[in-house]
Amino acid sequence: MANGSLANEVSYLEYQGKHKGIMGWLLSVDHKRIGLMYLMGIMIFFFVAMTLGVMMRLEMLTPGETIMKPQTYNSVFTLHGVIMVFLFIIPAIPAVFGNFMLPIQIGAKDVAFPRLNLFSWYLYMVGAILAIVSLFIGDGPADTGWTFYVPYSIRSAQNVSITTMAAFVLGFSSIVTGLNFVVTIHRLRAPGMTWFRMPLFVWGLYATSWIQVLATPVIGITLALIMLERFMGVGVFDPALGGDPILYQHLFWIYSHPAVYIMILPAMGVVSEILPTFSRKDIFGYKQIAISSLGIALIGYLVWGHHMFVSGMSDTSRIVFSLLTFLVAIPTGVKIFNWVATLYKASIKFSAPLYYVLGFIFIFSIGGLTGLVLGALATDIHVTDTYFVVAHFHYVMFGGMGIMFFATMHYWFPKVFGKMYNEKLAIVACTVIIIGFNTLYFPMFIMGYMGMPRRYYDYLPQFQGWHILSTVGSWILVSGIVFMFGNLFYALLKGPKASMNPWGGTTLEWKVPSPPPLENFDEIPIVTGGPYVHDKATYIMYPSKEGINANGGVKTVNQEAAL
Amino acid sequence: MNPIVELVDNSFIFIVAISVLLLLGVTVAMIYFVFRYSEKNNPKPDQSITGSTTLEILWTVIPLILVLAMFFYGYEGFKEMRNIPPNAMLVKVTGKMWFWHFEYDNKKTSDTLLVLPQGKDVRFELMSADVNHSFYVPAFRVKEDCIPGRTNHMWFHTTNIGEFDIECAEYCGMNHSYMLGKVRVVPEKEYLEWVNRVDTVKKTDSLTAPTGTVPGTVKTDSIKTTQPKVDTTKTTGNKKDTLKVNPKDSLKKNK
Numbered sequence: 148m149a150n151g152s153l154a155n156e157v158s159y160l161e162y163q164g165k166h167k168g169i170m171g172w173l174l175s176v177d178h179k180r181i182g183l184m185y186l187m188g189i190m191i192f193f194f195v196a197m198t199l200g201v202m203m204r205l206e207m208l209t210p211g212e213t214i215m216k217p218q219t220y221n222s223v224f225t226l227h228g229v230i231m232v233f234l235f236i237i238p239a240i241p242a243v244f245g246n247f248m249l250p251i252q253i254g255a256k257d258v259a260f261p262r263l264n265l266f267s268w269y270l271y272m273v274g275a276i277l278a279i280v281s282l283f284i285g286d287g288p289a290d291t292g293w294t295f296y297v298p299y300s301i302r303s304a305q306n307v308s309i310t311t312m313a314a315f316v317l318g319f320s321s322i323v324t325g326l327n328f329v330v331t332i333h334r335l336r337a338p339g340m341t342w343f344r345m346p347l348f349v350w351g352l353y354a355t356s357w358i359q360v361l362a363t364p365v366i367g368i369t370l371a372l373i374m375l376e377r378f379m380g381v382g383v384f385d386p387a388l389g390g391d392p393i394l395y396q397h398l399f400w401i402y403s404h405p406a407v408y409i410m411i412l413p414a415m416g417v418v419s420e421i422l423p424t425f426s427r428k429d430i431f432g433y434k435q436i437a438i439s440s441l442g443i444a445l446i447g448y449l450v451w452g453h454h455m456f457v458s459g460m461s462d463t464s465r466i467v468f469s470l471l472t473f474l475v476a477i478p479t480g481v482k483i484f485n486w487v488a489t490l491y492k493a494s495i496k497f498s499a500p501l502y503y504v505l506g507f508i509f510i511f512s513i514g515g516l517t518g519l520v521l522g523a524l525a526t527d528i529h530v531t532d533t534y535f536v537v538a539h540f541h542y543v544m545f546g547g548m549g550i551m552f553f554a555t556m557h558y559w560f561p562k563v564f565g566k567m568y569n570e571k572l573a574i575v576a577c578t579v580i581i582i583g584f585n586t587l588y589f590p591m592f593i594m595g596y597m598g599m600p601r602r603y604y605d606y607l608p609q610f611q612g613w614h615i616l617s618t619v620g621s622w623i624l625v626s627g628i629v630f631m632f633g634n635l636f637y638a639l640l641k642g643p644k645a646s647m648n649p650w651g652g653t654t655l656e657w658k659v660p661s662p663p664p665l666e667n668f669d670e671i672p673i674v675t676g677g678p679y680v681h682d683k684a685t686y687i688m689y690p691s692k693e694g695i696n697a698n699g700g701v702k703t704v705n706q707e708a709a710l
Numbered sequence: 711m712n713p714i715v716e717l718v719d720n721s722f723i724f725i726v727a728i729s730v731l732l733l734l735g736v737t738v739a740m741i742y743f744v745f746r747y748s749e750k751n752n753p754k755p756d757q758s759i760t761g762s763t764t765l766e767i768l769w770t771v772i773p774l775i776l777v778l779a780m781f782f783y784g785y786e787g788f789k790e791m792r793n794i795p796p797n798a799m800l801v802k803v804t805g806k807m808w809f810w811h812f813e814y815d816n817k818k819t820s821d822t823l824l825v826l827p828q829g830k831d832v833r834f835e836l837m838s839a840d841v842n843h844s845f846y847v848p849a850f851r852v853k854e855d856c857i858p859g860r861t862n863h864m865w866f867h868t869t870n871i872g873e874f875d876i877e878c879a880e881y882c883g884m885n886h887s888y889m890l891g892k893v894r895v896v897p898e899k900e901y902l903e904w905v906n907r908v909d910t911v912k913k914t915d916s917l918t919a920p921t922g923t924v925p926g927t928v929k930t931d932s933i934k935t936t937q938p939k940v941d942t943t944k945t946t947g948n949k950k951d952t953l954k955v956n957p958k959d960s961l962k963k964n965k
Contacts, residue, residue: 221886290883290884291881296842298840298858299841299842299881299882386860392859426747427749427755428756428759429757429760432760432766433761434761435761435766457855458857459857462788465788466785469781469784469785473777473780473781474777480773481769484736484769485761487736487739487743488762490740491747492747492752492756492759493743493747493752494748494749494752494753494755495747495749497744497749505744508737508740509736509737512732512733512736513733516729516732519729519780520725520729522780523725523781523784523787524784524788525717525721525785525787525791526721526725528851528854529722529852531853532844532853532880533879600846600887602886604887607875682757
């Protein structure tokens, strides 16, 4: 009875509304189509920034000039950082998969403000275009590093203004998306979906969204002040005009440190989705994982000063920031221990997304634990601003968020596109990626402790062996990534049709067809239990057919009015 | 013995040792579970396991104790770094795009080459003439930023005779990676001879002939380096920004 009506609906991919063809996408307010449009943009920028990264590694192959001049190298690492951080890492999981899955997972037909959602995609594209434009006009691309530290960023004759403008606009896109998600999670949960019945991906997005709303305005103001300083010489940061360059660093990291958690919390949310699905059992310590997300978001606000241990900040603040930094390790540890414990006495179906998650736990643990070296004052003063830091944040950002983005693509690919990929090839690709990743970044820890500073175009001869190893690693890693995307792309064109629930998942997105229809549900379901219960049904998908009036039931949410 | 080097290396080893144990624990448990509780070996999952308060407390409290110990170790080393001996000799360090300038107590100056007597505590006053730099001597495990408009402090003890690399660790523009130098630790007699030798032509000693250049490696770039008006830096010559000051002027102002 229930299945009959669903099967007749067209999927969101084939749906024809008021607008046809490409306009049907560009003007669509459907959260799934917007998510896919984000995916397009994000993939393009990921490949651009990855190419820049490969060029940097190639330059580092030999001391002195290998393929480019120092000025070019400085612009290349700046753009690699800006594009990766602002155009890939921050929006990747929330804007693509958050948009796509959040409303479905909480049993809603769309986000709370669908038009605002489309608007934030346009802001993202405007920011992205500004970043690209800055490459080609004016005096050449910015060469300040993605941190835009003053006074250099004020004095540099390169095109810093447009690049900061791009980051400014992208910040707004981020704020708008965050606001949309917070309201959606508060107002649009299906009846019976209490806070502690929400999937953990939703918890991750919830914590992330608050950071986006509360911290991003700080970077907006800071970047705006840089532009004022460049155009009008207001002198907030420039010491030659009575400003304070340390103030800039504080303001920058008040946003950019919490931003690290914007990047990683949604990825951690997906780990908590994938593990129970392939374990065939409930997640271990649901509440602890959910609350640790909020804990990370909260403490994450208070640790920004650890980026400035050698800046000349007062000794007292260095000690306080070091102590607070260590505290953020606790909720992160709690998550990792709970994830591993989930596998205990499970019945594990070994498949591609799980394999990526296992790789993530290993690599992310290295990233997290080396963070302890950077949190301790004595060791940080030696290794800060060296390759040790470069290695650490690539382990956390790429090994953490990046690999989880790949895991997420493999996990939700059948749901998003309704096609299935070759799992064996996906596992091969993942193995190559893990080997390449460690060959690329692990030598950087060693170089860092030996005293190789970051952002160096040239280096002293004692580092060359490690640089060669690292560059070889970059080739392995890129081959793995290209192979992985090739496999997925082939599946998109020629892959067999995926079923509604190929993995045996228990959350709501697996109860709707693959790909889902336009408004996700025929009827708003009623939730009767936790998100990862495998041995009994916890959703009533057609309340009216079972004689239940949803509006008179557990919780009244006026879904239609919100749309 | 150099106390700072010892403290930094010891806290590093302490943190890495605990980290390796934790990493091994997590990884081995994870891999073991994946094989032991695979679909084949364990067809029926135990649905009753959803958490354990005891375990949650254990893996909150034990890591908390461990990280507090790490914090304490790091703090101890840091205390030594900031505890500048009162009778330490003073060298003023100024970072400029893209070379290091040293000034001794007797007004003797030197570029790129920092000559120091063996077995002495040396205090540094760190300044910048233009943008942010960071004075980093890896062999002594210390670094501190040079920020325009303020003076930062740092010290180390010269234990062994030898030459040690100086690197700029805070990105400062085109030739950031060529902003290198050497600490040359010599016996005290040799140092006194050097520091009291006043050149009649110019008072500046340099490791390499022209200021800020790099021996051999980049001939073409090094010519640009010597000129303050490089294309990356806005100078007074630039029509657009009359308010901006030549880096060299700003140094005078700060003094």
